[in-house]
Amino acid sequence: MNIEQIETFLMVTEAKNLSIAAKNLFISQSAVSHRIRSLEEALGCELLIRSRGEKFVSLTLKGEEFVEIATRWKTLSNETKLWTLQESKMNLKLASIDSLNTCVFSSLYKDIINSNNAISLNVSSHWSKTVYDLIESNEIDIGFTLNSLKYPNAIATPLFKSRGVVISSTYSKYPKEVHPHDLKTSDEILFSYIPEYEIWHNFWWEHDQSEYSSVDTVSLLFTMFDLKEKWAIVPIWIARKFEKIHPVKISELSTEPPEYACYHVFNRNPKPSKVKTIKQFSEALENYMKTEEFLDSIK
Template sequence: MTNEEIEAFLVIVESGNISNAARKLFVSQSTLSQRLKRLEDSLGVELIYRNKGQKNIELTSKGTELIPLAQRWVSIYKDIHVIKENRTRLPITIAAIALVNEFTFVPLYNEVIQEYYGLDLTINTHHSDEIYQLVANHLADIGFVYSQLQLPEVITTPIYSEKMYLITNKTSTYYDGISVKDLDSEKEIYLKWGIDYEIWHEKRWGRNKPLLKVNTGASLIKYLNEPERWSIGPISLIESSKSKNNLVYYSLEEEPPLRICYQLVSRYSKPSKVKAIQIFQKAVQIFITTNELVSNNI
């Protein structure tokens, strides 16, 4: 007894005769009759009366009894088929900072959902300290942050770096190769890009107060709308914003430290998540080696 035979029986019942049922199933009448006969043989009973010259079928008592059972069979078969089709779809949750999710990794995510069919992606945006906790508590399978913390439950690996540039409005008078000595800290829109950057920044401007402190790249961009205001940020932020915000960027004579992105995974990843994590990590490696904005030289 097969699903094909059960389906044939139900379509015959629904259609009222063999010829209509055969057209619905795109098979010949003889093929459909054979399926029905095999079903009857496997059950050891007749399901329809076969009267010569009778166009419409007439069910036997066993045929009538079989209808609800056959309907349940088909429903269960469909559920099992869904499980079978989705057996390789591995759920994976990514937690990353806004800049990674909203720009840098957008081409990667698109590539994964188009090419790596086995992954079922969920992408969430958080602050770095939250991402560490999410990974440590198995609420995210992989995290991507710009800061390095020491948590015993989390493996932190640098995966790519970006150059940092001066960002300013097109109407400003700054230029390529400008010295930090020529930048007025009172015109700065400041974002803390990490410990290395803070150390570098303090050596150049001391504890001078900037015009404004922000905590996201999106906020930083919004306040560079006036001449001579400036900030420092990674190339991914610049490329995601310059065309629609009248921004330009310049190299600095005293180069800021590279902006490093760290990948976070749990030291004790759930066995059910290991394969999905490995697939995504491989996709990340390929992406980094082919993306012009980031570098695997760390």
């Protein structure tokens, strides 16, 4: 049983006439008869009632029942043909810390989702260690973090570095350049992902460690700067994102904190089915990092 026999049967049921069916299919009437007989032999039952000397044919009870099955068969065959012609959509799983997802790479994700129909992108936010764990187990394909951790198969390559700045309300008293001694920890909203910053922070505010408040996501940090004297030290790309959403004062530090380095994390042995997709994403990432939007956000 094949699709030619199915299509011929459906044409005969529609035309109710072998010669008309042959004409519509651009084949001979004997070819139509041969296909119908072959189909009946494959099914082990008669589908048509043929009356000698009459132009029209009618369906047996089995033939009537088979019309619905034949229609589904033809539909499935057409869908299969379309599927074989289409390029398979490649799934890419990506994980990053919240601030990089929100403030640095959201436009990249948007462009890929909007313009690259060949990639189905799945993005999630996690702590850095979780990102490395997921990469190590090959549960995700790409990761972005601010920490370089040692794992057997999770490889981290640096993408860019950015300075830290002080952000505060536009109504705050802080000047364009501020020294750590001019910042009270009782007014601080601590926000940091890197251990180097914690060491630097402890050096300047060693005796005031219990006075500050803290938040762990950018969305929470965004809500805090209606408060007049509150301040936080953040990577410049968070400050630039703030400027677009909410008025904020950005002050440079006269004594610079450690730089925030962003790392691109991947498994040294990716799944074979993901190699092509990872390459496509890496090319899109490389192009995105040359855009003015990206460069302006990290400077």
